[in-house]
Amino acid sequence: MEAMMEEPSAPAQPPPPPRSAEATPASGPEGIMEGGGAEHGHDSVDAQDEEYFEAYAEDLYIHEQMLTDEPRTSAYLHAIQGLGERIRGAVVLDVGCGTGVLSIFAARAGARRVYAVEASGMASVAQEVMEKNGVAGVVSVLNCRVEDLVLPEEVDILVSEWMGTALVFESMWEGVLLARDRWLKMGGLVLPARAQLWGAPVELESLWATKVNMWKEVWGIDMSPLVPRAKERFFGRPIINHPITADAVVGPGELLLDLDMASATKEDIEDFTHVWTTKPTRRATLHGAVLWFVCSFPNNVEERLHRVEEQLEQVLSALETSAAAAHDGGGHVKALQAEVMEAQAASVEHVELSTSPWAALTHWGHNLLVFDSCHQIGPEQDIGWKFQMNRNRHFPRHYHLKLEASPMDTGGNAVDEVQPASETGVAHQSVTAGVPGDSHDQQRTGSGDTEVAAAGAQSVGGAQSWFESKFFPLWR
Structure with missing residues (x-):
């Protein structure tokens, strides 16, 4: 699904539904919720789904974004066409068909029957599109939720464009897994077959200059008291509308989540944590991390x-x-x-859809997680990282993200005893305790996920010591 863009002047504010709705960010460390997906109430979920499906029915801009995204749509077209004999005469299920473009691709590739499932009011438009394109005899548009779907037969191929911001936002993956388990034949295909979430450290000098440094002096007036508010306003949530180039990436990419869509489970996607250590690829100013996803498709x-x-x-x-x-x-x-x-x-080639900084820009943009302090890093350092993602137990289409980073000492342990000076030069005691774990993913304690930074920097193993830990609601 698409990642809605917002005006450049407000990169961190959530856009309209379905990507998100205006909401008060979760407060404090309770924003990270273990096993969150299992606790949401049915009334709350029904209300969210009504809002979600209404947006897909009424907001044509959403569909314009998706259909004009050449890397996205061409990847699905080539993947479906590339199935060759596998799709000719096959039964296909399109989960969340929207305007029906993927269903038409499947029909034109030779599918015997395509079931196009769309829960929103866009289903009536999709039916008209099928008739206009001469495939209504092959494609059956079903206006229902996947949970309520009843088919007269099992399917050979399941196709869906379910990916959201940071891959999993919107939780449309849940309907895909349900449809797979109920309706896909043994040995059937899922498109995409694999979905991966990646992350890497980034330097964002221009963004930092326009959103943070500009407040230090405006028309000769010291506006530095507004810096904390600026950070909360612009960096309080993941940024999705600020494209970056590959040279902004200052470390190797790390695979955070790897999903085989033929076997992935709800538990794999609702809550996960990844800990790793990496060396910067060059001297740079670290501002945070970029997230992207890569989806690969089976071929024949x-x-x-x-x-x-x-x-x-x-x-x-x-x-x-x-x-x-x-x-x-x-x-x-x-x-x-x-x-x-x-x-x-x-056989060495395969169809791939990537939203990385090295690939062609898509409507998902580049998903940035920006810390509240920046730090000088270099290739001689080992930086420890921890990335945590938890489904919001009250708003299950939303997630909570947490990102931590700190230099590692010569013994391979993260250093968090001392924090760097803040931008104003005033030293503060950090309220955050705990550090990105080593390879054993040690437990952490502490409170306060959004506090900026702290005490004066000291040298540990020849490098400055600092620690960052920040909570990002996506979006509620």
Whole structure:
């Protein structure tokens, strides 16, 4: 699904539904909730879903964003077309079909039957689109929630564009898993087949200058008292509308979540934590991290390669037993050998949809988590990180994110005893305790997820000591 963009002047404020609604951020450390997805009430969920589906029915801008996103839509088109014989004559289920573009791709690729499920009022428009494009005899548009879906048969292929900000926002993945478990045949395909969430440290000098440093002096007036408010306003939530270039990334990418959509479970996606250590790739100012996702799609190459190799083996066997066949079959052998080579070359290729800073920009943008302090880093340092994501137990389409970072000492332990000076030069005692864990993911304690920073910097192992820990509601 799409990640709605907002005006550049307010990068951290949540946009209108369904991506988010104006809401008061969760307060304090209770914003991180373990096992949050299991505790939401049905009345609350129903109200949120009504708002969510109404937005997809009424706001054409959402659909414009998705349909004009060339990397997104072309990835699905190429993936569906690339299935070849696998989709011809198959039964396909499109979860959350919207205007129906993926269902039409499937019908045109040769599917025998496509069930296009859309819970919002956009279903009536999708039906008209099918009729206009001559596929109404193949595509059945079903206006219902996946939970209420009843089909006359199991399906061979399940396709859905379910991804949101930071991959999992909106929790549309839950409907995909439900449809998979109820309706997909054993050995059936899920598109995309794999979904990964990645993260990397970033330097955001221009963003920091325009949103933080500009308040230090405006028209010769010291406006520094507004700096904390500016950080809360602009960096209090993930930023989704500030594209960055690849040179803003100052460390290697880290795989935070890896989902095989044929076997992923609700528990895999609702709550997870990842801890790692990395070295910066250059000297830079660390402002936070960028998140992106990569989705990969299955193709039909392996199946085709196996079929051609079998045919080649049969022909070669015939050539060995018959001189006449040897005389007539030489051309056939060459043709099959050429097809084998072509299939082998194609087998290393696959369709991929990426929202990374190295890929073409998509409507999901680049998801930035910006700390309240910036720090000088270099390739001689080891930086410890901890990323935590928990589903909001009261608003299950929303998530809570927490990001921590700190240099590691020579013994491989994170350093949090001393904090760097704040931008105003005034030393403060940090209210946050605990550090990004080492490879054993040690437990942390403490309170206060959004407090900026602290006491004067000291040198530990030749590098400054600092610690960042910040909570980001996405969006409630």
